[in-house]
Amino acid sequence: MLSNETSTYLRAFPRRKAWYETFQHNYKRNRLTPFGTKRITITLWNLTKKYEGALKQKDIIPVKEAEIDREEVADAYRILETPWERNLDGRFYHTLATMQHHRDSHLAAPELAPEEWIIHFAEEVKRRATPLMFLVNRERSVPHFSLPDTDNPVTMSEAPTRDDQQAMKQHQVPFSEVSIDSLDTLRNTLHKRLQGKRFKYSELSDHLTNWELDLLSQMIRDNIIPALFDKNSVKFLSKHKEPSANATFAAVAIEAKKYAEVRRR
Amino acid sequence: MTTDPNAPNDVPDPSDVKEEEEFEERHLLGQLFAALTARYRNEEGQLNIGVKRQDLQEALHINKTGLTRLLDLLRQEIAPLGLELVEYRLGRDTLYCIRTLYGVPGELSDPEYAVLGVIIATIERASKTKRPRRIATKDIETVLVARGRLSRYQLDRILRRLVELGYITRTARRITYGPRLELEFDAERREAIANASTIYLAGATATQEGDKL
Numbered sequence: 001m002l003s004n005e006t007s008t009y010l011r012a013f014p015r016r017k018a019w020y021e022t023f024q025h026n027y028k029r030n031r032l033t034p035f036g037t038k039r040i041t042i043t044l045w046n047l048t049k050k051y052e053g054a055l056k057q058k059d060i061i062p063v064k065e066a067e068i069d070r071e072e073v074a075d076a077y078r079i080l081e082t083p084w085e086r087n088l089d090g091r092f093y094h095t096l097a098t099m100q101h102h103r104d105s106h107l108a109a110p111e112l113a114p115e116e117w118i119i120h121f122a123e124e125v126k127r128r129a130t131p132l133m134f135l136v137n138r139e140r141s142v143p144h145f146s147l148p149d150t151d152n153p154v155t156m157s158e159a160p161t162r163d164d165q166q167a168m169k170q171h172q173v174p175f176s177e178v179s180i181d182s183l184d185t186l187r188n189t190l191h192k193r194l195q196g197k198r199f200k201y202s203e204l205s206d207h208l209t210n211w212e213l214d215l216l217s218q219m220i221r222d223n224i225i226p227a228l229f230d231k232n233s234v235k236f237l238s239k240h241k242e243p244s245a246n247a248t249f250a251a252v253a254i255e256a257k258k259y260a261e262v263r264r265r
Numbered sequence: 266m267t268t269d270p271n272a273p274n275d276v277p278d279p280s281d282v283k284e285e286e287e288f289e290e291r292h293l294l295g296q297l298f299a300a301l302t303a304r305y306r307n308e309e310g311q312l313n314i315g316v317k318r319q320d321l322q323e324a325l326h327i328n329k330t331g332l333t334r335l336l337d338l339l340r341q342e343i344a345p346l347g348l349e350l351v352e353y354r355l356g357r358d359t360l361y362c363i364r365t366l367y368g369v370p371g372e373l374s375d376p377e378y379a380v381l382g383v384i385i386a387t388i389e390r391a392s393k394t395k396r397p398r399r400i401a402t403k404d405i406e407t408v409l410v411a412r413g414r415l416s417r418y419q420l421d422r423i424l425r426r427l428v429e430l431g432y433i434t435r436t437a438r439r440i441t442y443g444p445r446l447e448l449e450f451d452a453e454r455r456e457a458i459a460n461a462s463t464i465y466l467a468g469a470t471a472t473q474e475g476d477k478l
Binding site for chain 2: 105114117118119120121122124125126127128129130131132133134135136
């Protein structure tokens with residue numbers, strides 16, 4: 001509004017220039033707000049509340065709407081003077097920027113399925129952990145100082161090795177698979193082979209397999225095949241002959257050398 | 266009584282004594298290591314990780330300086346294995362335990378780690394002035410249950426397990442850090458997790474986004 005001539009004129013008179021500037025400022029202010037700053041303040045307040053509420057609910061206000069809101073109060077800084085009004089202006093722009101950040105981060109977030117989200121997020125946490133170390137992954141109900149002292153630790157050489165266990169497992173025969181009829185025939189054949197013969201204990205394991213030895217010990221126990229035990233040898237009697245009345249109780253352990261499967265039917 | 270110069274000397278060699286002492290010390294360090302990598306639950310149901318200082322002193326019949334010397338020795342021995350001796354306070358007691366120096370997966374499963382991450386991120390975002398720092402269980406539910414990542418039952422079971430393992434302590438409605446969480450994730454690591462989690466915790470689900478934009 002000041003013409004070129006006026007400005008050159010005013011340069012010589014600083015105080016008058018200051019007066020003109022104030023005049024200009026008031027003129028603009030009146031043009032913007034015919035009713036003072038009241039209306040623009042109310043608009044600012046409403047918009048600030050709108051964005052704060054949306055942030056609290058984690059809602060997203062689209063860019064178009066936010067841009068319209070921003071334009072509406074873009075010139076407000078020219079007329080706002082009191083600290084309260086200027087603070088409100090700052091608060092509005094802060095919420096607007098936070099909303100922008102929120103929106104961007106949300107758009108940038110990959111659309112993961114829930115399971116994937118859990119796996120990816122768990123990785124983020126997992127690689128930052130420095131876990132505590134426990135030798136045993138289960139807690140005791142008693143503090144370790146209240147426990148009695150342990151004996152000397154057991155050496156591993158005394159425990160059964162894996163080879164032993166495997167051998168035992170390999171030659172296990174489930175007897176439920178052998179029928180009773182076939183068991184009888186097996187007994188009879190074994191009886192015929194041994195009847196009336198004398199064997200040394202060491203030789204016996206050469207003649208018989210593991211399951212035959214098992215069966216033999218059962219038969220001796222049940223007195224199906226009566227036997228006479230000496231110091232080094234055993235004599236099998238025929239079926240009908242009774243053993244001598246004063247036979248002493250004897251137990252002989254024989255380790256099988258031959259391993260074979262039981263014939264099944 | 267005559268003195269025989271060739272008689273066997275009753276006093277053992279100093280080198281032998283030294284070797285024996287060293288052997289005993291190594292034996293003691295082994296026992297100490299085994300004790301420090303244990304945990305037990307006391308009468309109040311609280312998980313105690315490691316051993317109390319007082320218990321150690323009573324068991325070893327040594328004073329505080331002797332114990333510190335022994336623990337320093339242990340610290341030197343286990344450092345090359347990637348382990349670290351940690352001293353922490355629980356209530357009135359000072360406890361010692363052993364933790365790994367490097368990031369290795371612990372005993373938790375993936376969903377449990379994810380829930381732990383959400384708890385850390387939310388607590389780190391909460392105000393730093395209020396102590397103890399705690400959050401409402403509802404805040405975690407909005408992230409995990411409302412977004413369909415876990416069911417309410419799963420979340421409840423996971424939280425119960427985390428309490429059992431000493432990661433968090435829980436009241437009716439609120440969750441705070443347990444002693445174990447602060448041991449496994451120090452302040453820097455927790456902040457890093459909070460920063461990394463912004464992408465994961467931002468916004469709503471895809472369907473809601475489609476409605477809005």
